[in-house]
Amino acid sequence: MRISVHVNGAEAQADCWEGESLLYALREQLGFPGSKNACEQGECGSCSVLLDGVLVCSCLVLAAQADGHDVTTVEGLAEGEELHPVQAAFVRAGAVQCGFCTPGLVVAAADLLRWNPQPSTDEIREALSGNLCRCTGYEKIFEAVRLAAEDDRG
Ligand code: FES
Numbered sequence: 001m002r003i004s005v006h007v008n009g010a011e012a013q014a015d016c017w018e019g020e021s022l023l024y025a026l027r028e029q030l031g032f033p034g035s036k037n038a039c040e041q042g043e044c045g046s047c048s049v050l051l052d053g054v055l056v057c058s059c060l061v062l063a064a065q066a067d068g069h070d071v072t073t074v075e076g077l078a079e080g081e082e083l084h085p086v087q088a089a090f091v092r093a094g095a096v097q098c099g100f101c102t103p104g105l106v107v108a109a110a111d112l113l114r115w116n117p118q119p120s121t122d123e124i125r126e127a128l129s130g131n132l133c134r135c136t137g138y139e140k141i142f143e144a145v146r147l148a149a150e151d152d153r154g
């Protein structure tokens, strides 16, 4: 089947089989490899994207379900050369090690700050609880989200 998805502000089309995941279509067909495929079971959050503004694991969404809808991936967060505040804060805080979890965490953190610009540490923990990182121990990640929130306030 042919699907047409609005990805990061532009229309994109792909030929998918009925069981194909949105993650696979984004990475392998539509040219957006930023979302990572770590578990393909909805456990790790590395594939997080916004579907019509709602945070989802793209490995759990069929590509067909995204037909005619809006998808924002990590590639869609920066504005030209200017990093999204969460991306910049991850760099400043040193919250990236292997980087495999980073795209999903950045999308989830950006989503959190959209709805809650000044989250407490508990709220950050809760919002990112679906995103697993095997490298950092999370403290730098939480610090990055706090930095991004402060930047927003400044
Ligand atoms: S790859 Fe989707 S949740 Fe892990």
Ligand code: FES
Pocket (backbone or CB within 6 Å): 095, 096, 097, 098, 099, 100, 101, 102, 132, 133, 134, 135, 136
């Ligand atoms: S930085 Fe390696 S999994 Fe998070």
